[in-house]
Amino acid sequence: MNILEAVLITIVTASTPLLIAAMGELVVERSGVLNLGVEGMMVMGSVSGFAAAYMTGSPWLGALAAIIVGAVFSLLFAFLTLTLVTNQVATGLALTLLGLGLSGMLGEPFVGHPGVRMDNIHIPGLSDLPLVGGLLFGEDPLFYISILLVIAVSWFLFKTRAGLTLRSVGDNHGSAHALGIPVIGIRYLAVMFGGACAGLAGAQLSLVYTPQWVENMTAGRGWIALALVVFASWRPWRVFAGAYLFGALTIAQLHVQAIDLNSLGFLPGPFYWLLAALKSVPTQFLSSLPYLATIVVLVLISRNRRLTMVNTPASLGRAFVPDR
Amino acid sequence: MMRIELIKRPQHSALFSALSPIIALVLTLVFGAILFALLGRNPVTAMYIYFVSPLTQVWQIHELAVKAAPLILIAVGLAVCYRSNNWNIGAEGQLTMGAIAGSILPVLVPEYQGVFLLPLMLIMGMAGGALYAAIPALLKVRFNTNEILSSLMLVYVAQLFLDWVVRGPWRDPQGYNFPQTIQFSDAAILPELFPASGRASWAFVFAIVAALIVWFLMAKTLKGFEVKVIGQSPRAGRFAGFSTGRMVLFAFMVSGALAGLAGISEVSATINQLQPVISPGYGFTAIIVAFLGRLNPIGIIAAGLVLALSYLGGEAAQAAIGISDKTARVFQGMLLFFVLASDTLIYYRIRLITSRRAAGEAALEHS
16 A cells, blocks of 8 residues: 555545535535534534444444434434524534533543444455555445435435425425425424434544544534535535635644654655645644634635525525425 | 414514513523523522522622623624624624734743833734625625625634644644644733723723614614614615615724634633633624623623623532533523514514414405
8 A cells, every 4th residue: 555545545435424414414404404513413412322333233233223323313403403493503503502512421431442443344356456445445334324315315315306305494484384395394304314414424534534532623624524514505516616725735734743844755846845844833723724724614605696586495504494 | 283373563663672681581580490490400499500600709790790701892882793784693603703813922022021012912903804704794795795794604614724723823832733823922911901800891891882783873872873773774875875885894993803802811810821712602692692682782792791690600600519511501592583573573463373363354354
């Protein structure tokens, strides 16, 4: 395995949780609900995934537990915003704050214990192919699930009747209701799907990315996933591109922090000097790059007001009380 | 099968406006007791240790004021933001930047110890917080950028910046390589109110004064009217000739300045130096304070004391009965949920419909 291949594999691992969480939120927002609780659901997934895998020894049961916990946890948000029509922004924040607190408390006994790693898939022959072998056929299972998720969500939203119904609920809940579509029921299902995805994304962190439990281990990834949905103008394949862009950036800054300049003397001058310049930047500045990049990307994408208006689900974040 | 149905009230209920925070508190206590029972503790003892024992001695009341001061300061500013429909959730970052800006003089010019030192520190802290809050505000006005995400991202950036400052350029050369600045001189420390009995400092007075000023601003001035109109209906605000853009900047900078003041007050009065972590999440807990106080500055004073108590209770419970102090954050999160849920009662009547009753209604309609 050469350096390039190793770097590419770490990029995939860093991008997968962003991709899974953002795909869930994309479906939620397409149904007209803005759930800012992604960070909270994700961290609940991390702790429950870790705990279940630790206690049973099976990372698969861990992932399953995280999916269930994420979906159940999101029901809190759904009940408040959909049944009691509370403010979605405030309730989403509440979900994040509760999730961070609850996961800290529940996870306390697990701090410092080595976790259970979900092993990479190995297909004899294919995984051993040079360069692309490990990259395409030797990844962790959640990578393949994340790709299937993009395909499935894309197909569901744009090729099925149910997907069309979900989008209509998000674009005009009044008309959808008048046509007899169960707006609230569909939104409940969408929110739970988002919760399940966020839970699984959280489990990826505690089972694949760094198999351990650390308080607040999501470190803002739930918020970056939210930004990715806006960045992707609510389109699944653009979320995919965005997630990999951010994954690459995260890994690039980590590698710059870790490189040993002395071993890179063979590089052509300009490259060497570029790396040397980056290396001289304090690590804290490099670590803040993903967050700054999120802001820059949001600015670029929302600058064009008309384009944003066209793409945003028209009922996004608006409360709906059926008039019977 | 039971269904919940909301029926809009003709006008909002004044009774439930007053009652909803209390309902929320009671529900939180009930669920808290259940939580303690699940953790295998006697709920009555645990609740006593959590919510009563931290208030039994005078120095403990001081501690309550120490914790409540930053919460009230920040929440009062957030109320202006939320009332005008600006979702600033980056107060933690504004607190951090305020603390750094306010520490410039005591760290870089420690030999200056004049009478203007403290006022300058406080002003610089407020300026630091306000300018940092102006970033998401300007991005929202100029580029239509979602302020929720940008203000939150800036929290991480501010915390990393603080980390760099205390490990890099501002590190105490005689500090045995610990990531911290030099200790502030006595002239740079915010005085305690009653040093004989406890630690409560002038920060608490700032908090009360800020709450009163913002209350006056919101209730009695045109600016306050503008905040409320733009918050409830931006369209109506435009017809009235109010500029939404300037309001975004105003709300963010007021709340940033107050968060910055909270930051430099905390550093000056309580920590006496900069270190990598200067706040146990005051900027986020203040969001809960703002909502529990129903976005009203006077209510926020009471709410700030309640949330401050939850911090103290967490510490007390950890010391006395070995419950993790992380339960405090669970309480805080639950509280916000219950506050939001109870607020529904202000605008709606809630009707529970069992399927039998629904069937009966259907039969009536068809007859």
